Amino acid sequence: MSKKKNEEVMKDLKKKLKNKIIDIVQPREKRIYIRVEPEKAPGVVEYLFSKYKCKFCTATGIDMREGIEIIYHLAKEDKNMIINVKTLVPYSNLEIDSIGKKILAFRWIEREINEMLGVKFRGHPDMRRLLLADSFPKGKYPLRKSFKHSDVTDEDYDYERSGI
Amino acid sequence: MKQTIIPLGPYHPLLEEPEHFKLYVEGERVVDLDVEIGYNHRGIEKLSESKTWDQVPYLVERICGICSTSHPMAYCLAVEDLVGCDIPKRAQLIRVVVCELERIHSHLLWVGLAGHFIGYNTVWMWAWKYRETILEICEKLTGNRNHYAMFKPGGVRRDFNKEQIEYGLERIVEMEKPIRLLTDAILDDPVIHKRLKGIGVLTKKDAVLYSALGPTSRGSGVPWDVRYDEPLDGFKDLKWKVIVQKDGDVFSKGVVRLLECFESISLIKQALVSLPEGEAIDADIKEVPVGEGCGRYEAPRGEVFHYVRSDGSNMPYRHKVRAPTFNNLPTFKASCKGETIADVALITASIDPCYCCTERVAVVDKDNNERILREKDLLRLSVDKTNNIMKKLGKTPPLYNMEI
Numbered sequence: 001m002s003k004k005k006n007e008e009v010m011k012d013l014k015k016k017l018k019n020k021i022i023d024i025v026q027p028r029e030k031r032i033y034i035r036v037e038p039e040k041a042p043g044v045v046e047y048l049f050s051k052y053k054c055k056f057c058t059a060t061g062i063d064m065r066e067g068i069e070i071i072y073h074l075a076k077e078d079k080n081m082i083i084n085v086k087t088l089v090p091y092s093n094l095e096i097d098s099i100g101k102k103i104l105a106f107r108w109i110e111r112e113i114n115e116m117l118g119v120k121f122r123g124h125p126d127m128r129r130l131l132l133a134d135s136f137p138k139g140k141y142p143l144r145k146s147f148k149h150s151d152v153t154d155e156d157y158d159y160e161r162s163g164i
Numbered sequence: 165m166k167q168t169i170i171p172l173g174p175y176h177p178l179l180e181e182p183e184h185f186k187l188y189v190e191g192e193r194v195v196d197l198d199v200e201i202g203y204n205h206r207g208i209e210k211l212s213e214s215k216t217w218d219q220v221p222y223l224v225e226r227i228c229g230i231c232s233t234s235h236p237m238a239y240c241l242a243v244e245d246l247v248g249c250d251i252p253k254r255a256q257l258i259r260v261v262v263c264e265l266e267r268i269h270s271h272l273l274w275v276g277l278a279g280h281f282i283g284y285n286t287v288w289m290w291a292w293k294y295r296e297t298i299l300e301i302c303e304k305l306t307g308n309r310n311h312y313a314m315f316k317p318g319g320v321r322r323d324f325n326k327e328q329i330e331y332g333l334e335r336i337v338e339m340e341k342p343i344r345l346l347t348d349a350i351l352d353d354p355v356i357h358k359r360l361k362g363i364g365v366l367t368k369k370d371a372v373l374y375s376a377l378g379p380t381s382r383g384s385g386v387p388w389d390v391r392y393d394e395p396l397d398g399f400k401d402l403k404w405k406v407i408v409q410k411d412g413d414v415f416s417k418g419v420v421r422l423l424e425c426f427e428s429i430s431l432i433k434q435a436l437v438s439l440p441e442g443e444a445i446d447a448d449i450k451e452v453p454v455g456e457g458c459g460r461y462e463a464p465r466g467e468v469f470h471y472v473r474s475d476g477s478n479m480p481y482r483h484k485v486r487a488p489t490f491n492n493l494p495t496f497k498a499s500c501k502g503e504t505i506a507d508v509a510l511i512t513a514s515i516d517p518c519y520c521c522t523e524r525v526a527v528v529d530k531d532n533n534e535r536i537l538r539e540k541d542l543l544r545l546s547v548d549k550t551n552n553i554m555k556k557l558g559k560t561p562p563l564y565n566m567e568i
Contacts, residue, residue: 028245030394031458055388056375057460057469058486073458073471077393082458105375108494131202142210 009079016052020044032083041087042097045072048083049103052076056105061113063144067091068117089119098124116143135159167195170505172512183493185512192504197496212483217243217317217452220480224470225311227485230273233266234463235485236315238470242459243317246474247449254443255319256398257435261332262306262314263461264428264435269298270464271421272343275350278418281510282359283547290346294339301335304328319446329436336432343429347422358553360415363503364511367412370498377488378466379420380495380514384412390462402434412499414514452476463488506545
């Protein structure tokens with residue numbers, strides 16, 4: 001691993017996304033982390049995907065103390081770079097604009113974050129459950145840190161909804 | 165025309181895991197498609213938060229029976245990215261050998277099943293016969309035919325000794341000829357050309373839009389391969405090329421898989437020959453600091469992506485796993501439109517190499533009349549189409565009994 005970092009992409013992004021981002025760091029040679037406000041995150045990600053020709057890898061939702069942090073992972077393949085766009089959606093207002101309404105690739109992961117962590121994606125065309133059972137109780141989010149296995153008992157399951 | 169909904173699944177059409185496809189059909193043509201997944205959700209991400217850094221590889225190895233090295237590989241790369249350590253070259257080359265062996269056996273498995281599904285049972289038997297040799301090499305080198313338990317953050321668990329390396333080299337060189345024979349037999353067959361070309365086309369634009377991965381994207385002319393885009397240090401000295409086909413149909417995806425077998429064989433040979441003597445196989449990671457890391461590796465089906473975050477304790481604070489099928493499944497919305505039911509079953513198999521268990525299709529029309537098509541019937545639909553093509557080409561369809 002060479003210690004000299006390739007900062008070309010970093011400089012380029014700094015210039016192009018100047019007004020939209022809070023900070024941008026490159027801790028390792030092939031990784032860039034950008035922090036943005038939740039209102040601006042979808043715009044930045046759409047720009048990176050459509051104009052900056054990045055590949056969509058996935059998105060991760062993390063339960064932090066102040067809210068849910070969403071990280072969009074994008075890969076700039078011709079520069080061997082993974083660009084991570086981080087945004088913190090506060091618990092007081094768990095909503096963010098959907099990217100999936102325009103870009104098809106983001107639809108499934110937004111559905112997953114919605115059911116696992118309870119973030120609402122404004123404007124998503126199809127917000128059905130993706131992975132959890134239809135009978136799983138509403139308002140319980142398994143990937144939150146506050147979730148315990150004992151939180152959901154057999155009585156909580158709504159079997160009528162799943163047709164059993 | 166009246167639209168009919170055909171459920172394909174839930175347990176399961178041709179893919180490895182239980183998935184439920186709703187086909188919206190007009191006559192024989194599919195006009196739209198809806199995918200439901202989640203029948204096999206096991207909560208591995210949540211479970212991973214309660215395992216120590218060293219236990220997680222065993223857990224992620226069990227995400228998939230076929231990609232049982234790619235997930236630990238991506239996880240280990242993510243942890244190494246977080247820690248920021250260098251991995252000894254010998255360990256990296258051992259990883260390459262195991263990963264490429266896995267790629268060959270996974271591709272051969274897919275080729276065999278695709279052959280079976282279009283009525284070429286000879287292809288099925290051949291491909292699986294050769295796959296057996298690859299599994300024997302795996303067993304000799306790692307101790308297991310599957311679930312090798314070779315990787316750990318920082319390196320590999322077990323070293324190859326001289327005898328193992330010689331055995332591996334000898335058997336892998338032996339394999340090149342029969343796989344070449346199989347590939348030529350498939351690529352020369354006019355019936356297979358007619359049956360698979362132009363079916364389930366995923367255009368280059370759609371492949372980029374859906375961020376398709378692995379042979380699915382490379383079959384559509386998008387040259388994404390993590391081994392090339394983000395090479396390991398051990399990979400830099402090895403000579404190989406990314407296989408890309410332009411057409412985006414089922415045939416192209418098959419060709420990519422077949423030709424990749426030879427690149428893998430060549431990579432294994434180069435790696436086994438150039439293993440540096442007497443080097444450590446483990447970077448010995450003592451503790452994982454606060455931070456985050458991404459790791460990705462090219463599994464047989466596409467890029468596996470892992471993200472880990474540490475809060476400084478002995479367990480991950482968050483561990484995100486993204487398997488390639490998560491990105492590849494939505495592409496059916498683009499590639500299945502306008503195809504017939506007999507082909508959709510094949511197209512849904514074209515991204516992913518496994519089908520097992522029961523397959524059934526229930527045809528439901530508006531009057532609630534239900535007709536169940538079982539695996540046999542689905543297979544019959546597909547084989548009939550191949551036989552028709554054979555007759556048109558003036559060939560005699562095979563006589564073997566398809567009632568399996």
